[in-house]
Amino acid sequence: MEEVSSLAEKLKLHLPWHQARIIFLSQFILSLILSRSTNLYRVAEEFQTSAQVESSYRRIKRFFHGYSYCYEQLGKLILHWLPLDRYLLCLDRTNWKYGTKNINYLVVSIAWQGVSVPIAWTCLDKHGGNSSSAERIELMQRVSFLIKHYRIYRPF
Template identity: 75%
Template sequence: MEDVSSLAQELKAHLPWHQARIIFLAQFILALIRARSCNLCRVAEEFQSKALEDSSYRRIKRFFSGYTYCYEQLGRLILHWLSLTTYTLCMDRTNWKFGSHHVNYLVVSIAWQGAAIPIAWVCLDKSGGNSNTAERIAIMKRVLALIPADKIDELLADREFVGRDWFKWLDEQGIICRLRIKEDTPVLGSCGKDINAKQLFRNVKLNQTETWFTKRKVSGVCLYIAARRTIKGLLIVVATKKPETMIEDYYKRWSIETLFGCLKSRGFDLESTHMTELDRMDKLMGVLALAFAWCLIAGHWKYGEAEGLPLNKHWRPAKSLFRLGLDMLRRVLKNGCSKSDQIDFQILLKVLSRT
């Protein structure tokens, strides 16, 4: 129980919750890390408590069904842990089915060290479909309540997140975006007529990038555009208000795909939860965001920059900083570290408080 009390003390310094809720949150985060699963039965098995497993399971169910908390408070805690001066944001969706029920998350995250940490999220009330402009604007307003627009370096998003009203709203907020557009998106050509983006960049060769440094109308908004054809022939077209290094910056968007992979099969097995109610899924993502941030920060503290990780024969790190941090925390919580790896729980906790 000492681990629970120590983590609860760190959380209490930033979350104005009742002490019983703080202790539960600390219990759940630690059990989640030990279990490496979002299946609530498995999480209950890992609770450090004198109560029976069934009692812990009922306690978890009461939290998700009856307790309401402010997600902005969790966002501010994550920002405190990161202590960054500016932020690169990624927006994307992830969805899956549990039985006949669809779970469909829209997430805005902070790209950092090869991964992305959720800062705002919502479980959409739709069957795996795309988000609309109103939903994107609503979640970005939540982000702007946490991070001023002048602290946002750029917003990265894939081809789903396009549209005239969406582009105009981002421009009005002063948010620099790097948004991939579809190949058949109409772009105002030099002759004054609309042509497809694919036609505009038809001469781009494999592994080559071309940038237009004159603005062109994309969905009715004047933007710079650039394209890169990958080694496999895929054409990636990006629109932005700031043309420098636009393609290279857009590639950082992959960090949110890393996040989704780590929340699912490579980390916390999110799809194993049997919950489908929207409000309960939102609460679960909040707890996952804290646990994920801790693992990533711990991995960075122990192993350094993501770019410095040794690569395997496929030129990728064998494990991400998140996975390295998760494995380290689990060793400390479950078995203790070996003599050659003398790290205890209090040190990993101080990594968060920067002391």
């Protein structure tokens, strides 16, 4: 629980959220790392709490379903924690099905130590398929509010 408190203190400096939300996010981030999975049930299994796994799982789902948060604040927080002078950006689209529903995201992330850390994303209102130029431009404009152009690494 000490790790959760320590992370919560650091998050509180950057996110103007209620303390309960900050503690939940700390718990979620640490559990995400421990589970090495994005499967929310597996993440819930790693929660450092006396609550049952099912309760933690429902809590995670409620957080993402019923709470709106500023993606720009989260992006700025991630950039603050990444120890880089310049950023190599990755643009990717992912699509999967949840039952009969298509889930389609366009994501901008930063390549860092062999992983891709998402900093901005948008849900595409499509049944799969490619993103349009307008959708990619809109997402990159959001990224431009997070990262100054001279800090973006251009390998060419």
